[in-house]
Amino acid sequence: MNERDRLLHVMQSEGMNAKQFCQEVGISQGTLSNIMGGRNKPSLDVLQAILRRFRGISCDWLIMGVGTMYINGSRDEGILTLFADEPSKDLSQNKPATTLAEPLKQHTALPDAASQKGFDTASTCVASRTVSKIMIFYSDGTFEER
Numbered sequence: 076m077n078e079r080d081r082l083l084h085v086m087q088s089e090g091m092n093a094k095q096f097c098q099e100v101g102i103s104q105g106t107l108s109n110i111m112g113g114r115n116k117p118s119l120d121v122l123q124a125i126l127r128r129f130r131g132i133s134c135d136w137l138i139m140g141v142g143t144m145y146i147n148g149s150r151d152e153g154i155l156t157l158f159a160d161e162p163s164k165d166l167s168q169n170k171p172a173t174t175l176a177e178p179l180k181q182h183t184a185l186p187d188a189a190s191q192k193g194f195d196t197a198s199t200c201v202a203s204r205t206v207s208k209i210m211i212f213y214s215d216g217t218f219e220e221r
Contacts, residue, residue, distance in 0.1 A: 078110070078116055079111055079113065081144075082107075083111070084144065085137075099128050100121070101128075106121065122134075122138055132144060132145060133145060208220060209221045
């Protein structure tokens with residue numbers, strides 16, 4: 076199975092036509108048309124865009140054709156939630172996902188004096204770290220560094 080066939084397989088598995096796929100991945104229809112027509116192979120940027128959008132797809136399978144299409148062999152097992160540490164096993168359970176803030180709370184305990192002053196231990200940085208750069212991006216495509 077070549078790259079073109081694997082992209083077709085992704086579209087079929089996700090139930091998308093070419094237009095929907097391009098919108099979801101963020102590529103032009105011309106780019107997809109060139110890949111499907113055999114004129115071009117998918118670039119690294121295109122492959123990365125597909126992997127960013129479809130997190131459960133195996134990069135080994137998409138790029139090299141090795142292994143199974145989905146990371147854990149099943150479409151649902153490879154889907155990550157925003158704050159989950161591991162793939163969701165059963166979305167029907169009403170258990171909250173483990174968030175990244177929970178381990179942070181456990182390891183950033185402040186001395187008693189600091190906690191009495193009302194500091195939030197979950198958002199307090201380790202004392203040895205300081206902010207070195209702040210980037211502000213504007214909607215017109217410009218940015219500034221502070």
